[in-house]
Amino acid sequence: xxxSAASVPAVSPALSIPDFVTHWxxxxxxxxxxxEAFPDDQLFTFSLGGMRPFGxxxxxxxxxxxxxxxxxxxxxxxxxxxxxxxxxxxxxxxxWDEVSAELEQHGPHTDPAFFNQMHALPWxxxxxxVAAIYAVDNEIHHRAQGYVYLRALGTEPPAxxxx
Amino acid sequence: xxxSAASVPAVSPALSIPDFVTHWxxxxxxxxxxxEAFPDDQLFTFSLGGMRPFGxxxxxxxxxxxxxxxxxxxxxxxxxxxxxxxxxxxxxxxxWDEVSAELEQHGPHTDPAFFNQMHALPWxxxxxxVAAIYAVDNEIHHRAQGYVYLRALGTEPPAxxxx
Numbered sequence: 309x310x311x312s313a314a315s316v317p318a319v320s321p322a323l324s325i326p327d328f329v330t331h332w333x334x335x336x337x338x339x340x341x342x343x344e345a346f347p348d349d350q351l352f353t354f355s356l357g358g359m360r361p362f363g364x365x366x367x368x369x370x371x372x373x374x375x376x377x378x379x380x381x382x383x384x385x386x387x388x389x390x391x392x393x394x395x396x397x398x399x400x401x402x403x404w405d406e407v408s409a410e411l412e413q414h415g416p417h418t419d420p421a422f423f424n425q426m427h428a429l430p431w432x433x434x435x436x437x438v439a440a441i442y443a444v445d446n447e448i449h450h451r452a453q454g455y456v457y458l459r460a461l462g463t464e465p466p467a468x469x470x471x
Numbered sequence: 472x473x474x475s476a477a478s479v480p481a482v483s484p485a486l487s488i489p490d491f492v493t494h495w496x497x498x499x500x501x502x503x504x505x506x507e508a509f510p511d512d513q514l515f516t517f518s519l520g521g522m523r524p525f526g527x528x529x530x531x532x533x534x535x536x537x538x539x540x541x542x543x544x545x546x547x548x549x550x551x552x553x554x555x556x557x558x559x560x561x562x563x564x565x566x567w568d569e570v571s572a573e574l575e576q577h578g579p580h581t582d583p584a585f586f587n588q589m590h591a592l593p594w595x596x597x598x599x600x601v602a603a604i605y606a607v608d609n610e611i612h613h614r615a616q617g618y619v620y621l622r623a624l625g626t627e628p629p630a631x632x633x634x
Binding site for chain 2: 319320321322323324325327328331335356357358359420423431437438440441442445446448449450451452453455456459460468469
């Protein structure tokens, strides 16, 4: 067994690191289209069921994603200032693109050990793969609430299955 | 290198097969709680924004999940009769539990080759990992729409982060 083969955990992957990055980038592209689909004057104001406007949810997705992408590069999880996110569509889209570029550049080179090591997040201690997948799940979950808002506003949302 | 090690693809996993099954079962348990949280008389009737009632969405999740869990066991993707799903809460929960049991029993033993091979699904040809993750994403997406319905009905949905 070579040194290189020895450094790869002997487990059968459902998902490789580049697959995971590709998967997440597909979701990030879709979420970007959902943000864009909102009328500028409704993104941070329209709501249903007493829930937050989609702009506030998308800003939170952005902060969680940014923290996770940075952690994949550095292993550190400094808690963001949750009030620090963008507050208009142009600012949100610009911040979005910065995180996508960081994920594109550094994500595929994430240390494989990251995924099995335990990490201390602001909301608890968990393995890296749980923390990484949580960011994607959180994005899908809140974005889907944006779909309902768009339908209620009479706007056809972007197709869910297109990435 | 042993024969057993040689059979493991030399890629660094973001997610192992048992991790993937654990992840999905956590989501399935949460979706089950969302189904249960709906008042019996609203599950298949209440809707917002011209969208389908949550019962119809949950039945579709069930059929996609069942197809995917069976494919992980058999490699086959026969298209379900989309009109064949359960139409009341008790029937939906019973069908749900059957699929969870199949996933629990067979999922961890999925042939590792399944995830990288191409599969012909009713909606196109794709690698197994894309097809498998799609089922989970589809579940998160439609379930989140159920969250909005529950809030609009004045019911606090189950916590998203509990699995």
